[in-house]
Amino acid sequence: MTAEMLPHRDVxxxxxxxxxLTDPALRHAVSGLAPQMRRVAGYHLGWLDANGEEQxxxxxxxxxxTLALLGTEAVGAPxxxxxxxxxxxxxxxxxxxxxxDLMDGDKERHHRATAWTIFGSSxxxxxxxxxxxxAEEVLLDLxxxxxxxxxxxxxxxxxxxxxxxxxxxEFETRASVPLDECIRMAGNKTxxxxxxxxxxxxxxxxxxxxTVTALSEFGEHLGLAFQLVDDLLGIWGTPELTGxxxxxxxxxxxxxxxxxxxxHAGGPAADELATLLAETNDEHDRxxxxxxxxxxxxxxxxxxxxxxxxxxxxxQQLAGAGLADTPRARQATDELSAVADFVVRRQL
Amino acid sequence: MTAEMLPHRDVxxxxxxxxxLTDPALRHAVSGLAPQMRRVAGYHLGWLDANGEEQxxxxxxxxxxTLALLGTEAVGAPxxxxxxxxxxxxxxxxxxxxxxDLMDGDKERHHRATAWTIFGSSxxxxxxxxxxxxAEEVLLDLxxxxxxxxxxxxxxxxxxxxxxxxxxxEFETRASVPLDECIRMAGNKTxxxxxxxxxxxxxxxxxxxxTVTALSEFGEHLGLAFQLVDDLLGIWGTPELTGxxxxxxxxxxxxxxxxxxxxHAGGPAADELATLLAETNDEHDRxxxxxxxxxxxxxxxxxxxxxxxxxxxxxQQLAGAGLADTPRARQATDELSAVADFVVRRQL
Numbered sequence: 001m002t003a004e005m006l007p008h009r010d011v012x013x014x015x016x017x018x019x020x021l022t023d024p025a026l027r028h029a030v031s032g033l034a035p036q037m038r039r040v041a042g043y044h045l046g047w048l049d050a051n052g053e054e055q056x057x058x059x060x061x062x063x064x065x066t067l068a069l070l071g072t073e074a075v076g077a078p079x080x081x082x083x084x085x086x087x088x089x090x091x092x093x094x095x096x097x098x099x100x101d102l103m104d105g106d107k108e109r110h111h112r113a114t115a116w117t118i119f120g121s122s123x124x125x126x127x128x129x130x131x132x133x134x135a136e137e138v139l140l141d142l143x144x145x146x147x148x149x150x151x152x153x154x155x156x157x158x159x160x161x162x163x164x165x166x167x168x169x170e171f172e173t174r175a176s177v178p179l180d181e182c183i184r185m186a187g188n189k190t191x192x193x194x195x196x197x198x199x200x201x202x203x204x205x206x207x208x209x210x211t212v213t214a215l216s217e218f219g220e221h222l223g224l225a226f227q228l229v230d231d232l233l234g235i236w237g238t239p240e241l242t243g244x245x246x247x248x249x250x251x252x253x254x255x256x257x258x259x260x261x262x263x264h265a266g267g268p269a270a271d272e273l274a275t276l277l278a279e280t281n282d283e284h285d286r287x288x289x290x291x292x293x294x295x296x297x298x299x300x301x302x303x304x305x306x307x308x309x310x311x312x313x314x315x316q317q318l319a320g321a322g323l324a325d326t327p328r329a330r331q332a333t334d335e336l337s338a339v340a341d342f343v344v345r346r347q348l
Numbered sequence: 349m350t351a352e353m354l355p356h357r358d359v360x361x362x363x364x365x366x367x368x369l370t371d372p373a374l375r376h377a378v379s380g381l382a383p384q385m386r387r388v389a390g391y392h393l394g395w396l397d398a399n400g401e402e403q404x405x406x407x408x409x410x411x412x413x414t415l416a417l418l419g420t421e422a423v424g425a426p427x428x429x430x431x432x433x434x435x436x437x438x439x440x441x442x443x444x445x446x447x448x449d450l451m452d453g454d455k456e457r458h459h460r461a462t463a464w465t466i467f468g469s470s471x472x473x474x475x476x477x478x479x480x481x482x483a484e485e486v487l488l489d490l491x492x493x494x495x496x497x498x499x500x501x502x503x504x505x506x507x508x509x510x511x512x513x514x515x516x517x518e519f520e521t522r523a524s525v526p527l528d529e530c531i532r533m534a535g536n537k538t539x540x541x542x543x544x545x546x547x548x549x550x551x552x553x554x555x556x557x558x559t560v561t562a563l564s565e566f567g568e569h570l571g572l573a574f575q576l577v578d579d580l581l582g583i584w585g586t587p588e589l590t591g592x593x594x595x596x597x598x599x600x601x602x603x604x605x606x607x608x609x610x611x612h613a614g615g616p617a618a619d620e621l622a623t624l625l626a627e628t629n630d631e632h633d634r635x636x637x638x639x640x641x642x643x644x645x646x647x648x649x650x651x652x653x654x655x656x657x658x659x660x661x662x663x664q665q666l667a668g669a670g671l672a673d674t675p676r677a678r679q680a681t682d683e684l685s686a687v688a689d690f691v692v693r694r695q696l
Contacts, residue, residue, distance in 0.1 A: 033511075034511040034514060034515070036514045036515070036518055037510070037511065037514055099473060099474075099477070102473075103469075103470040103473060103474075121451070121469075122451040122517050123514070123517075125447060125450075125451060125473055126447075126451075126510055126513060126514050126517075128477075129447070129476075129477065129480065129506075129510050130507065130510045130511075130514075132477065132480070132481075133480075133503055133506050133507045133510060134507065136484055136499070136503045137500075137503050137504065137507060140496060140499055140500040140503055141500065143500075145493070145496075147496075148488060148493075148495075148496030148499070151484070151488055151496070151499065152485075152488035152489065152491075155481055155484045155485050155488055156485065158477075158481050159478065159481045159482065159485060162385070162474055162477050162478045162481060163381075163382040163385065163478075165474060166382060166384045166385060166471070166474050166478075167382070167384070169470050169471075169474075170384055
């Protein structure tokens with residue numbers, strides 16, 4: 001699968017519109033934090049520089065709030081109904097990034113110093129928790145049954161996210177991890193929040209349960225596809241584009257899906273890979289050779305194929321979701337598809 | 349004020365009953381966590397040893413869930429209505445302990461090694477967040493309007509707790525902090541959750557707004573009194589009883605209320621104290637001298653008097669709360685008073 005194989009819809013206008021709709025509400029929510037937390041969050045979100053001065057820098061693509069807003073419109077509700085959902089999922093996403101950067105010891109994200117390197121570990125821990133708590137507040141402050149249901153959905157996805165991050169770190173200490181455990185870990189770490197993002201607008205709009213479930217499943221498959229691609233980029237991605245050092249995931253000993261699939265496939269390349277993974281030296285050549293072996297054992301090809309398969313499954317869920325039949329709802333559904341394609345096809 | 353001045357009601361049966369009522373529900377909630385998190389939480393809560401083996405060890409007095417259950421009964425509701433509230437506040441309390449121990453670098457709590465020293469920083473961060481998320485789940489899973497209102501109350505108190513902890517750490521880096529800022533910090537760090545504990549049962553029981561507010565204010569004053577006493581014990585407490593090293597708060601450079609009150613009072617002792625606080629050596633004599641100067645400047649006496657004053661204000665809120673007039677409700681109200689007295693009078 002390459003970007004050339006399929007006509008590629010430019011999703012920039014879709015993402016830009018979602019950002020313009022979400023940004024004021026997100027800034028409003030963050031402005032309610034205590035000054036210290038506002039500064040850590042504002043820096044992390046790219047609104048402030050390290051000295052607390054305003055700056056304009058885009059930060060991330062906003063996939064999660066885009067899904068939240070499009071999901072709202074796809075069930076026939078006005079986009080404003082979904083904005084608190086978009087804000088909440090974006091806050092949870094950024095809570096997890098703040099904590100992950102610290103726990104992984106990552107010093108850069110999007111070519112900027114990570115928050116913990118500037119404000120310290122405690123500020124990153126507290127800032128993350130402040131964003132998590134704020135996400136719940138944004139939904140619960142609606143004071144509606146739908147708001148409470150959305151908070152419940154978000155809380156469950158946050159619990160899965162924490163479980164996934166726990167497994168991710170624990171797997172680093174293991175020589176190999178069964179493929180199904182790695183897939184479950186990816187589902188928790190990444191797909192849970194993307195699933196909640198896709199479904200939260202429908203929950204806020206009071207859509208029927210089967211529609212919420214289908215959007216949730218759409219997001220679950222999309223999230224898995226997203227993580228599969230992320231794992232590919234973590235090994236074979238261009239550092240200039242990913243913002244991560246070359247071979248970063250292999251250096252960290254992450255049991256990502258291509259690694260696990262390669263080991264699972266067996267054969268001489270897998271055996272040599274297993275031997276190399278057990279070593280403790282830090283030489284570039286070792287990690288470069290690991291990448292070759294993962295590919296030789298079929299781990300790269302499996303991951304690409306699995307990402308495609310998950311994207312197809314996501315599309316099937318969307319088609320059967322019973323979404324609304326107004327012009328804007330149909331358009332939003334098409335846009336959900338386009339965003340899903342974009343998320344998975346970036347750099348494949 | 350000394351323990352001898354007033355007849356002291358033995359609150360052990362009250363605390364024991366609350367523990368017996370809360371413990372099964374708390375264990376049930378924690379059992380739903382992923383295995384790794386369950387182990388960190390189980391260790392932290394004193395249920396498991398460092399190897400994950402079951403052990404029986406009491407952990408903390410359970411003040412917060414006791415307040416939650418008594419608050420429920422004081423408004424005339426059955427105690428079972430309040431149990432999810434008790435579980436939730438206890439989970440939030442333990443989330444904050446897990447994170448605080450890590451951020452403060454404390455290696456022992458209740459004469460046991462703290463969780464981060466055994467499981468590592470990341471496990472403590474993730475374990476804390478898992479408990480925070482679980483607290484929200486326990487309330488939102490009730491699926492009721494009252495459950496959502498209780499979750500909203502708890503979320504607001506958690507946000508204040510995080511703000512208070514942020515200020516607490518930031519104050520350590522400042523030479524002196526105005527007394528009113530220290531009081532606000534203590535209100536956020538400690539009183540917010542005790543206030544939520546006192547009010548959450550009434551919220552779950554659907555009690556009228558003025559009753560919820562009065563119980564909340566009762567808890568706010570009680571929480572401030574609690575922190576004032578805690579600050580006294582952090583300087584003059586017996587390590588065997590507090591489980592903290594002697595003069596621990598002074599060693600950490602904490603701007604606790606006795607310190608701030610002493611500096612605020614002015615005079616020669618306050619001046620000498622300010623000079624000593626600015627030093628960076630780690631000698632025991634320096635911290636012992638600081639404790640003397642805090643006392644000489646009136647910081648100890650002010651703190652004792654302020655704790656008494658806050659306890660009185662708490663009692664006034666309880667008296668005017670419009671609580672229920674059944675025999676059990678009146679008894680529960682008396683028990684709330686007794687627990688409040690106990691919390692403030694321990695070791696004074």
